[in-house]
Amino acid sequence: MDVFVTRSLDEIRFWSRIMKEHSLFLRLGFRAEDTQLIEEAKRFQSIFEDIERRSYEFNIDADPYTIKVFNTEVQNAATNIWAFKRMVLGLILQCKLPGQTNFPLLVDHVSREANYFRNRLGELNAGMLEPLPDAIIDENVFFLKIMADHAQFIGHLLDPSERKLVEQARGFSDDFDKLVFQAVDLSYMRPQSQTVPLLSQFVDENRVSVQSLRDFKKTARDLIEECRIKSIIHPLLADHVFREAERFLYILDMFDKSLSGVKINKKEIVH
Numbered sequence: 001m002d003v004f005v006t007r008s009l010d011e012i013r014f015w016s017r018i019m020k021e022h023s024l025f026l027r028l029g030f031r032a033e034d035t036q037l038i039e040e041a042k043r044f045q046s047i048f049e050d051i052e053r054r055s056y057e058f059n060i061d062a063d064p065y066t067i068k069v070f071n072t073e074v075q076n077a078a079t080n081i082w083a084f085k086r087m088v089l090g091l092i093l094q095c096k097l098p099g100q101t102n103f104p105l106l107v108d109h110v111s112r113e114a115n116y117f118r119n120r121l122g123e124l125n126a127g128m129l130e131p132l133p134d135a136i137i138d139e140n141v142f143f144l145k146i147m148a149d150h151a152q153f154i155g156h157l158l159d160p161s162e163r164k165l166v167e168q169a170r171g172f173s174d175d176f177d178k179l180v181f182q183a184v185d186l187s188y189m190r191p192q193s194q195t196v197p198l199l200s201q202f203v204d205e206n207r208v209s210v211q212s213l214r215d216f217k218k219t220a221r222d223l224i225e226e227c228r229i230k231s232i233i234h235p236l237l238a239d240h241v242f243r244e245a246e247r248f249l250y251i252l253d254m255f256d257k258s259l260s261g262v263k264i265n266k267k268e269i270v271h
Contacts, residue, residue, distance in 0.1 A: 005060055008067050008124050012055045012074055014247060015117040019081055020048035021240050022110040026088065028234065029102035037088065044081050051077060071121045078118035085111035103156070109149045116142060133194035136255050140206055141183045143248040147213055148176035150241045154220060157237075159230035165220070172213050179209060200259050207252045214245035 023045035030037050051074055058067065089107040091097050123129050130138060155169035186193045186202060221238035223229045 002060065002062075002064055004064055004124060004127075005058075005062050005067050008071050008121070009055055009058055009060070009062075011117070011120050011124070012071070013052065015078075015113070015120075016048045016052040016055060016074065018113060018240070018244070019078065019117065020045050020052060021236060022085075022113070023048065023081070025234065025237060025240075026085070026102055026107070026110070029100055031097065031100050034097065034100065040084060044077075044084065047077050048081070068125050071125050075118045075121040075125075078114050078121065082111055082114035082118060085114060103153070105149060106153060109146065109153075112142075113146070132255075132258055133191070133199065136199050136203065136259075137183065137187050137190065137194070139251055139255075140202065141180070141187055143210075143244075143251070144176055144180045144183050144206065146244060147210060147248065148173060148180055150217070150244070151176055151213065154217075154233070154241070157231055157233045159232070162229055162231065165229065168216060172216060175209055176213070179206060196259055200256075203252055203255050203259065207249065207256070210245060210248050210252065214242065214249060217242040217245055 023041045027038050027041035027045070030041070054070075058070070085107055088097075088102070089104060089111065092100065092102065092104050092107060129135070151169050151172035155166050155173060158166050158169065160166065183202070183206075186198070217238070220229070220233075221235070221242050224231060224233055224238045225235050
């Protein structure tokens, strides 16, 4: 089994679906008269739908060179949708799309995910993935901010009359804002902060909060699908944010296993 092939296909299968759905969400938020933006969003939706489909035509025994070429193609598509999202953000912040319903933070949010995706493919192709201590901090800084944003979006898209759920979402937003700042502080303290005890506690604490948010998202998703609560949240968006929390938990579990192996051999990763 080639680790490069496995990692590449895993990233593309997950993130191409995310990019496809971003295109749909942006399109739904544009005004009826924004025909050019709507068509561009449809085009990206089609591009990433095709990439997602093609990614499942490969298996773990695929030729690494073929996957490297595929990675480059997908990286270019991710770069293009990132540029589109940043352009849309500029139009919104310059008040050139009055009445559209995509929050500026949401557009920035989806552009950060596109940037993450294209950078990851570049790192895989270059064979330059971060060392474990840096990856633990950087992945947490990225995903904790994503989770904080999700909590804010949920709070704003629920009907105001759903007071208890709105209050819960705000609580998660406050919790993850604090976790983001903790992660940034740990990042600034590098490399001295990259001891196994500190990183292990960091991963454990974050996992507890992400599990709680994941469970809240699952409940909200199920209630929305069953039409049991009032909101303007698209059912696919509810499932989308749930899957991203699951992805973060998967990454945290991988970090925990890696750290457990390190604990056996040495007290610190960086001396």
